Amino acid sequence: MGKFTVLDHPLIQHKLTIIRRKETSSNEFRQIVGEIGGLMTYEITRDLPLKDVEIETPMGKTTQKEIAGKKMTIVPILRAGIGMLNGVMEMIPSAKVGVIGMYRDEETLEPHEYFCKMPKDVADRECLVVDPMLATGGSANMAIGALKKRGVKDIKLAVLVAAPEGVKAIQEENPDVDIYAAAEDEKLLPNGYITPGLGDAGDRLFGTK
């Protein structure tokens, strides 16, 4: 079964509290979702492999470290995943971006894919799927399925708020995928929203309500 890790760094927890507040403006919400995305990336990449590299400083030759292993693709799930993207890319500027569009049917809560554009070499890359909300887990599972169909082997999922139901759904359908969250919340409400949650992350990011 994939690991589920709550990244409880004080800065992440503090920032999450700000965006949970209902009075937080779209502008501040957007800014902080990006910042948390960056802080989470810092923690998630803690175990990246390193290799020795010979370089020359102004003082002479030396052997130092640089990141080894597979290159990364960041995969935001539209729309709300876009909110995390800038912060993540600030940490890994050389990453490529693959975008996948999903919406949830408001009645059935079933996910529907409406867009997918991946880098050509995505199968050779490690993918970090990002979305602020893991509710039923349907959207993230479908996005992970779309990556696997394209041959991707190494996939991680980063969300801000996870419902226990969503974590279970990912672990059952994609047991090879590790999940990282800024918080695990109490539960999913019958309307598919997480409580206490953030509300509708897409609407809060883009001011569409």
Ligand code: PRP
């Ligand atoms: C939200 C959220 C996730 C999904 C989570 O997107 O950003 O993608 O719901 O729910 P699930 O785990 O039950 O699938 P939404 O469908 O509201 O689209 P949006 O980002 O365009 O607002």
Ligand code: URA
């Ligand atoms: N999508 C959201 O934007 N918020 C939730 O609480 C659940 C799904």
